[in-house]
Structure formats: structure tokens, C-alpha cells
Amino acid sequence: MQGSLIPNEFVVDVDHQRCRRCKRCILNCGFGVFDFQSMTTADSSKCVACHRCVMFCPEDAITITRNPLAFKEHSSWGIDSRKAIWKQAESSGMILTGMGTDLPWLNVFDHLLIDACQVTNPSIDPLREPMELRTYLGRKPDKVEIEVDDKGKPRAVNSVENNIKLETPIIFSGMSYGSVSLNTHRALAIAAQRLGTVMNTGEGGLHRELYPYKDNIIVQCASGRFGVHSEYLNAGVAVEIKIGQGAKPGIGGHLPGEKIGLEVSGTRMIPVGTDALSPAPHHDIYSIEDLRQLIYALKEATGYKPVSVKIATVHNVAAIASGIARAGADIIYLDGFRGGTGASPAVIRDHVGIPMEIALAVVDSRLRQEGIRNWVSIIAAGGIRSSADVAKAIALGADAVGVGTAALIALGCRLCQKCYTGNCSWGIATQRPELVDRLDPDWGAERLVNLINSWSLELKEILGALGINAIESLRGNRERLRALGLDSTVMEILEVKPAGV
């Protein structure tokens, strides 16, 4: 019988003149590409272009190239569509993928420009003047109460009661232990603590070893309720109810049994080797009233810590967000359709949901119109790639942003999109002990701290150029954005003027 009809995506070339047969590539490749029979051989069909071998070959003897094989061009039948059909014709099933969508959908961030001061109002030099990035997440009072002390000094008493304090408006998004390794969770927790921000556990529980990081952790409660018990619920500064995820709105999670080893099993509290299935909905939430019930169940169980509700951005997101705010949530986490995932059917990842930028703008506007914007903080996530994206998201109405993919890239991720295989050569999306070991949590934390510190510096620079000295003044300040190359309907929805106006 004929084998696969799908040509390799990449070609692995070993320069045998340079190769000194150290076999490091064999050890480093998580996908089993290399072998050694009198010389190093490579099975290109298994290569996913994760670059691990290239980075660790001491002789620079390995090159990975895109397979140059020519396909007859066709404007409707791209190479990827043809490959998908071959794949499904060869083995019936849904095509699984990892990370966020790689289709070239319009990226709204790339069509927004930030303002700056010139002549008529002065810009500020962030090197000389204080710049405030501190952010509080949670419900703000309808009216701030002022107390005057005996020296006559006024002080706001209730402005950020029961809020989560962040030193920078960037948090690490939920990535579950199970989908990512314990060393990834460790790196995120250490970094969050050093940065004065928070990491989100994702839906797989929290390893006991990370309980000491409780001031920098948001624990998640998803439909599978893995590892959720009262101690866990109190192991962070807030609880997040995960309704949906940007990469796979409306569908449940499915962590394959291969990734449920001893430690993951202990944290998720399910037997080794069983599939961890998260139902598509929470079966105790079929309405906004039910959501309210769970929000308050969590508040009762945690002594009224803030509760966040994470949703994927879908068509009717503004009305849904209004319902969530009215249900008593303190934070709404909007996960855009470009958000990452450890595993999702490609058809869902690539075609379901709407961009976070648009969702964010409509949610912010809707909550303002209804006079309840202060009831909740908004976290925007799903496609934040740089400090520019952070600034634009905040100007569109976010209180803070969540980064997942960017954090993983900082840890070495190459966006090979093969997280669901559990073979991640970088020790991130894997539970294979020999792969997990190669990610040193302290090294990883350092890189995460560097990244977020760089972005924070850049944010201050942007604020300075805008002539404002606090991130608070940028929140929802769409007047400081202009659109270039967006059609008028999208600009109207974003409430952003075109460049030149």
C-alpha cells in the first residue's frame, strides 16, 4: 500500500564535513528526526522547524529549510488546503493544531497608530519624570469617598478596595499545567512575583510547590474542575471562571492521556493516563443567572476575593460582557480569536470568533453606555505581540493585557504549533521528563522579567510621547489613536478616527 502522499514541510540538512558526530542533535530533537548509523542521518518528514537542533549543534552543521518542492500555483487551492485534504483523506479525523491562528486575517493593531505631542502640548521625558504604570484590577466604586485626616490631608478610602495590584498592566495568561510543563509554570510564577504582576494557572490546578507564590497567582476554575478544591481556590489573589478560550470558542478542552503523567495526575486529581476532558460548557452554567450563582459560590468559598470571567470574543460579545458585569464579576477577560492554545481543532482555531481589538472596543463602549464600566476591569488577550499592542489595547479600553504566546516565545518557543504532540523540544508544551528538564525555571523567569521590563519601559516612552504620565490616562482614550487602512465601518465600531483627521 502506498504511504503518505503529503510532501515534507521542511528539509533537514546535516553538513557531514562539519558534523563531529557528537549526537547532540539526536538528544535535542523532541520529534525524533535524527538517527546515527555511521553518520548522522535525518528523517525530514518529522521535522517541525523548532530550531532546537540548530541552536545546540556546536558546529553549525544543521540547516533547516522550507521544502522547495514546487506546487502548481492555484489561487483558490493553496498548498495548505491541498495538504489538509490529503491528511484527512489518509486518516479520518479533525485536524489538530496548537498556538493561535496562522491565517492572514486582518490584524487591527497593525492598522492603528498612536499619537504624540508636538509644540502645542509638551511631551514628558520618562527618564526624568515619574511614569505610573501601576494598575488595579477589580471593581471600582461608583463614587470615591474622601476622608480628611487631622492634618487636613484628603485621602480616597474606597477607590481600590479588594483590587489586585499590578506594577505593570501586563499579566501572564492562563496556560494549564498539563498542557505546559511544571518548569514553565515555575518560570511564570517566579517572574510574576519579581515583576509584581500575576500569572494565571489555567485549568489544570496548581502544583503544591507553587502555593508560596499565592500573591502573584490567579487560579482558574474551568468546566472540567480539575484540581479545584477549597485550598486551591484560596491559593491565589483571585479566581477566574473560564467560560471560553479565544483559540477555541465554544468547545471544550481535551488533554490527551499521554500528557497525564504522575505529577500532572496529582495536580489535576485524575488517574495517570486518562484523557482530561473539559466539557464545552460548565454544566452548572446555562445562563447569566447561573453564572452569577457560580461567581458568588466562588466568592463565598474565598472570603470574597475578586472573580474574573474569561470568555472568547464572539459575535455578541458586548451583550455577553454586560451580562457578566451584572452577574457580579470583578474582571472580564476577553480572549481574542488570535489567542494561543495547546491543542485545538484547526477549523475552530482558524474560523471561529472575532478579533480581540474589535471586541475590546465594543465591550468598553457598551459598559460605558450602560454606566457600569467601573464595575469591572477588562483584560484583553489573544494576540498581544509587543508594547505597541499593549498601548493600543489600553487605548481601546483595556485595563490590562494578558500575554501567553509572547511569554512562551520568550522561553524559547518557536511557534512550531505542535504543542498537542507533547514533544516540545523546548521543554514548554511537554510532560516528557527529559524535555521538561531542559527548561531551567530561573533562566526562563529571567527572560520573562527582561521581556516585561522592556515592554514596560517602552510603554513609559509611549506615555511620555503622548504627554501623559499615568497609564490610567490612556485607558479608553481612543482619541489618541488613528486608523490607517481600516474601512469606515470598522473605524466606526472602534470609535477611532482615520489618520489625518
Add this chain to the structure above:
Amino acid sequence: MADAAVKKKMEGEAAELDAAGVHYRELNGRVRELIDKGCKEIVLNGVNGQRYIADGIASEVKIVINGVPGNDLGAFMSGPHIIVNDNAQDCVGNTMNAGKIIIKGHAGDVLGYGMRGGKLFVTGDVGYRVGIHMKSYKKQVPVIVAGGRAGDFFGEYMAGGILVLLGMGEGDRPIAGSYLGTGMHGGAIYMRGSVSDSQLGREVRVFDLEEEDRKLVAGLLEEFQADTGIDYSKIKPAEFMKLCPFSHRPYGNMYVY
């Protein structure tokens, strides 16, 4: 709510609270306060729909509820022993970790959702979506026993634990609704009598009881009888059938890489 609204009496390690007209937040706060003070047994009188009683409590306190408690009774709890001398509403034992809840009456929908340990006994009927996604871990095996009948989606997505349905009571309604054990990939459901194939989820099959199952059911029946004070001695383990998933990875072949 004013202080006076909660009339409480605490003698030694036992206390009584009058819950009539008291908001749940106040009531649950009082219960927690009593537990913190070392109270081992609390009787709540006049309960009428207050939600979240014993929510998230991680002590082995005994709580007796006179009246109908509201939704999410014992949610996330890890240890308490609760006795309800009446019916209960929805979401009892939601994501419960350990402890026991005994309901001497009927209970509503979504009982024991994501329950991971402890026991939930209901003498009467239970509603829809009962035991969804229960799961077990090592020695923690959650158990729900219901004396009456159940609605649709009984044991859906079940990943572990034990559901026992006795089917007692008036009328000749089927013992359970449709979609029994849909998506089930662990645990076991024991039911008295039979169900038609059309009621079964695609992932489960009917099995006969082995010796081990009979012992388990007999043990649970004995405990159920002792806790509820109802005589179930006429019920024989032999009358039961067992529903089990035939794969603990029902969706393993659904994807291509």
C-alpha cells in the same frame, strides 16, 4: 442584616441558628464564625432557600439543616457532614472534595458536578445532569446514592466515582432519563432494573455485577439505610445492573495530527 436577625445559641460545641429571613452572606458568615470558634455541630432552623451553605468549608463540622437550603449547598466543601431534613435545590455538592451530604427528600439538578470525593445521599428523586464529570483520584472516590429516580444526562462525562440509583417511589416512570452516561470515561453507575438502549449514551455499555460490585452496592445500601433511617433491606444487589464506559479515552481517535 442586623445582628439581632440571627438568633444563635451556642452551648459547648453545639450551636443553633435561626436562619429565617437571613441573607445567605450573613448566615454563612455566622456558620464560619462558629466553626472558627470550635463549634462541632450546628443546627440551622428555618432555612428557606439560602444559597452556598457550607460552601468551601474545610472542617469536619456537622450541620443539620431544617428547611430547604438553596442552590450550591456544600459547593467546594472539603469535610463537613450535612443533614437536610427536607428537600434540597440545585447544584448540591458542586465540585465537592470530601465530606457527606444527606438529603431526606428530593433534590434538584446538577448534583455533584465535578465532585471528587465524599458522599451525597438523597432519599428521593434527583433532577437532570446529576453526577456530571465526577472524577476519582486514588482513595478519593465520590459517591452519589439516590433512592428515587433521575432525569436526563445522569453521569454525563463521568470520569470516576460511583452513582447508585434505587428507583423507589410512586408511579412507573423510567428510572432515569435519556443520555445516560454520555461521554463517560471512568467510574460506574449502578441502577436497579433496566433501561432501554435508546436511553444510553454512546460511550457506555451495560454489564452484570461481579462479586466485587455486589459487595460495594451492599455496603453502600447499608450505609444509606443507616444514614436515612429508611428500610432498604428488601433491595438486593442482584437487582442491579452496571453501566460502565468501554474506553477511558472515548475521543482518542477523533483527531489527525
